Amino acid sequence: MVRWEPGTRDRLQAAATELYVSRGYDRTTAADIAQAAGVTERTFFRHFADKREVLFGGQELLEQAFVEGVAAAAPDASPLEMVEAGLWAAAPFFAAERRDHSRRRQRIISENPALQERELLKMAGMATTITAALRSRGVPDVTARLAAESGVMVFGVAFGTWVAEGEERSFTDIQREVLGELVAMTSGAR
Amino acid sequence: MVRWEPGTRDRLQAAATELYVSRGYDRTTAADIAQAAGVTERTFFRHFADKREVLFGGQELLEQAFVEGVAAAAPDASPLEMVEAGLWAAAPFFAAERRDHSRRRQRIISENPALQERELLKMAGMATTITAALRSRGVPDVTARLAAESGVMVFGVAFGTWVAEGEERSFTDIQREVLGELVAMTSGAR
Numbered sequence: 001m002v003r004w005e006p007g008t009r010d011r012l013q014a015a016a017t018e019l020y021v022s023r024g025y026d027r028t029t030a031a032d033i034a035q036a037a038g039v040t041e042r043t044f045f046r047h048f049a050d051k052r053e054v055l056f057g058g059q060e061l062l063e064q065a066f067v068e069g070v071a072a073a074a075p076d077a078s079p080l081e082m083v084e085a086g087l088w089a090a091a092p093f094f095a096a097e098r099r100d101h102s103r104r105r106q107r108i109i110s111e112n113p114a115l116q117e118r119e120l121l122k123m124a125g126m127a128t129t130i131t132a133a134l135r136s137r138g139v140p141d142v143t144a145r146l147a148a149e150s151g152v153m154v155f156g157v158a159f160g161t162w163v164a165e166g167e168e169r170s171f172t173d174i175q176r177e178v179l180g181e182l183v184a185m186t187s188g189a190r
Numbered sequence: 191m192v193r194w195e196p197g198t199r200d201r202l203q204a205a206a207t208e209l210y211v212s213r214g215y216d217r218t219t220a221a222d223i224a225q226a227a228g229v230t231e232r233t234f235f236r237h238f239a240d241k242r243e244v245l246f247g248g249q250e251l252l253e254q255a256f257v258e259g260v261a262a263a264a265p266d267a268s269p270l271e272m273v274e275a276g277l278w279a280a281a282p283f284f285a286a287e288r289r290d291h292s293r294r295r296q297r298i299i300s301e302n303p304a305l306q307e308r309e310l311l312k313m314a315g316m317a318t319t320i321t322a323a324l325r326s327r328g329v330p331d332v333t334a335r336l337a338a339e340s341g342v343m344v345f346g347v348a349f350g351t352w353v354a355e356g357e358e359r360s361f362t363d364i365q366r367e368v369l370g371e372l373v374a375m376t377s378g379a380r
Contacts, residue, residue: 149343
């Protein structure tokens with residue numbers, strides 16, 4: 001049986017982020033990360049498929065929380081309300097104590113086109129998953145796609161604002177504001 | 191002076207799409223495409239940076255049309271109306287006679303993750319460009335980003351519907367409907 005040391009995954013992520021910032025993403029190997037975290041390379045690969053995935057681990061949990069939020073929305077909720085329920089269910093991932101880590105992570109990604117592509121693909125995958133969750137609640141296809149992509153868009157803009165240098169508002173405050181902006185913008189009010 | 195033969199670019203695109211479908215994207219080289227179009231490999235590389243770009247050439251023109259539409263919107267237009275003006279300015283790229291080509295192209299992309307990543311990156315770039323166009327018209331940052339990404343989203347959903355097998359409505363009809371769906375969805379009407 002594999003002994004699954006609690007906290008190993010978090011330690012690997014912290015060590016990777018540290019090395020990606022100090023040494024550069026391209027010059028850091030999985031072996032370097034394992035060593036910095038005090039585990040074997042083999043242990044690294046039990047947790048992550050490659051060094052790129054260290055930055056994106058946790059995405060499934062976020063997606064799962066979002067989808068559960070959609071599923072738990074009131075029976076008479078509109079598609080937008082279902083998406084809002086998903087956004088609020090995912091918000092606890094972005095607590096104040098995660099902000100510094102998220103800022104460092106975002107800086108690493110923004111400096112590397114291959115990582116940006118991976119991030120876009122993850123976001124597109126999230127939109128697809130949310131679309132399916134909305135469809136299974138009876139939302140028609142086009143509406144489900146628009147609602148899901150709007151949700152991912154609101155999340156993306158809120159997240160980008162939250163990790164901006166100098167920004168101090170909480171993720172939930174920012175997300176509420178971005179959602180309000182979306183509704184105001186599409187109402188077409190001049 | 192380089193002699194710039196009219197139509198060479200179109201011929202290269204047609205030959206590439208043909209080969210990507212018949213032989214597979216991975217098994218087609220730039221030299222194959224040049225040969226099929228009756229030009230030298232050197233000519234191929236005067237038109238396209240690599241074989242991936244053959245599928246994405248024309249993106250700049252689409253983006254330019256969109257941005258010009260935004261710039262030409264009425265002085266008192268709302269951000270959403272500016273984006274709508276952009277969408278309508280870009281719509282002529284999707285005339286009936288382009289549909290078969292677009293369908294083949296989309297099938298090639300959907301079968302290749304690297305091409306999907308490139309497409310997502312192009313769409314993200316388009317959103318960034320439109321955001322800048324909106325900001326230069328005085329739209330505040332967050333609203334500009336939401337409006338631009340909404341525009342790209344409407345375009346993406348409309349395009350995806352337009353190239354679906356069996357779909358017969360025109361691109362403009364579909365786009366009008368998707369825009370209407372977005373407004374209805376975000377109005378939160380149950």
